């Protein structure tokens with residue numbers, strides 16, 4: 198089993214051998230630091246391997262981080278010889294404690310994307326809290342089957358995000374109008390288990406014959422846009438692809454496209470109760486430019502990215518990446534000081550709508566979002 202077959206690019210390869218009891222899971226992930234010029238898959242044998250590929254951003258993307266953590270846990274507990282033998286003489290409660298400790302460790306890999314924390318909480322509720330799982334075999338069978346379910350659910354949710362997003366974007370446009378999409382970072386098959394979130398909306402627009410072109414921002418300093426999204430767009434043969442330096446967006450809107458038929462679609466790492474949204478650094482700047490040109494600005498994310506425990510973006514922990522990542526991608530002197538936040542927060546007032554697999558939450562007339570009401574309605 199692996200990513201959705203309709204995607205050419207596979208961020209991971211996961212297999213579950215159900216001929217054994219308990220089943221044995223195996224996982225390898227596409228090393229995104231080598232893309233687009235080299236393709237190599239890294240075997241994942243332990244939660245430590247999963248933690249490392251998440252932390253180093255060999256794999257990245259809020260949904261994919263969560264999926265790799267879940268699958269890495271399943272592989273460690275069913276296929277890693279040291280772990281398997283260490284569980285042989287443990288009671289179910291002791292095994293549950295081991296699983297809980299491994300989950301807590303995985304949660305220390307990266308702080309901003311809420312998907313990882315939600316996935317660990319979901320697994321804990323399904324596995325650790327279920328007292329009916331009273332043997333090692335039952336526990337591990339449930340873990341592997343739920344991990345497979347979460348992998349498949351991510352792809353099906355992304356396709357619903359694509360459909361709801363395209364419906365909303367096209368709702369007030371003539372049937373012969375094709376839209377120009379602008380996006381930042383990477384939110385496609387390389388950020389998810391398949392299809393993508395914001396790039397999934399672009400895929401849906403393509404499938405409907407309603408996308409005129411797509412421009413992706415380089416997304417410095419990690420360059421998810423130039424290294425990953427540009428690659429994905431070309432592999433998927435999306436129409437009229439354009440790579441922009443992050444600094445080109447306003448001129449692109451002023452001189453190259455019709456703003457009234459242009460839409461910005463971005464991903465999210467965390468959406469707060471008031472609609473403030475954390476996403477890749479540079480997203481806030483894009484939102485300001487979109488507002489200036491009267492261009493709709495959509496956030497596309499799984500429902501589980503809505504974090505109503507946080508009232509506003511001020512409460513989001515923004516991961517700071519190593520200075521070296523910025524210096525490596527610039528021509529600056531190596532001893533230059535720099536600031537390298539991985540994310541920024543776009544205030545709700547800049548956002549037109551939040552696209553999820555359960556529907557689109559549009560900003561209300563008073564310029565705010567009631568995310569809590571949307572979550573309660575769709576939970």
Ligand SMILES: CSC[C@H]1O[C@H](OP(=O)(O)O)[C@H](O)[C@@H]1O
Pocket residue numbers: 257258259260310382383384385388389394395421463464465466476477478539
């Ligand atoms: C659908 S991915 C969501 C989100 O994750 C990315 O961050 P990173 O590449 O650092 O993991 C980016 O913010 C995407 O928009």
